[in-house]
Amino acid sequence: MTTPIDLRSDTVTTPTAAMRRAMAEAEVGDDVLDGDPTVRRLEARVADLLGKPQVLFFPTGTMANQAALWLQGEPGTEVYCHDDSHIVNWEIAGTAALAGLQVRMVRGGPVLDAAALHAAFRRPFSIHAPRASLVCAENTHNGAGGMVTRLEQLRAIRDTAAEAGLPLHLDGARLWNASVATGTSLADFASCAATVMVSFSKGLGAPVGACLAGDAAPMRRAWEVRKRLGGGMRQSGILAAAALHGLDHHLGRLHEDHARARRLAEALATVPGVSVVPPDTNIVMIDLVGGQESSAVVERAKALGVRCTSWNATRVRCVLHLDIDDAALARATAALAEALREALPK
16 A cells, blocks of 8 residues: 655654664663753754854744743733744643733734834724734744745844833744755844744654753743743654754755755646735645535545645645655645546536
């Protein structure tokens, strides 16, 4: 039986044999009691890449995002987020449940921009309206199909937030992809935000893990908040070794995923009744404009050996990653094109 091709996310990758060896051979300690040496090496490596003085390893990106909200937000105030951001849609209201923050949606373009952020600010000030305490951006932007917020755009967001006295947190789960796609250094992107989250299970092929990096002041209580959220880990060097291996061996190949995403998008754009968002990075969003239901396309593609995601009623998402080579891409392209054609209204 032919192995299914899984394009649901870049998180579906399994560790390579070399990554498994690195995990098995990792030097470990008790990270909660007195530190794990491999975790410390990872944190130092990320601090150097992002140009931030403080870095803490977390089990997940969601937990790291929520820790950043807790550290910089003030309970009973608002946080400005793009209305289609991961923090809004995919962290099951942790912003409210854990940090006590109300989300104020920023609407406008496909990603957060300075003009839309400025327009969302409450004016004139009223003692009856909530104050704001934080702004969050996302790069790359998952809901917009892996779109990159360019450095000049991110700097404008930072400056607009600063004019209102607000710090910026950057959800950089796929910041690796943004850097590779644009040639902008990770440190330049990170310099725009007081805190930055990066994920090792997205793009880099690690099974688990994220880091929260930041300036000294907002990170002062990061260890305490991680502990409160249940994120203290023991011999976590086994996990950190996978992240280090991903940085060493998989970061430099992300351009391959981007190229395959463009090829997939170009091929599927020729199918009638389909509009494909030109991908900046490794995510391909397929909009069904001919009356199809995305769920029907996903089910038919699964029957043909390709797994993808129904992003909403009329949008299908495919994500290219480490486990997809040219042969798998060719199979996936043919199967998805067939599924899309079969779903067209008869």
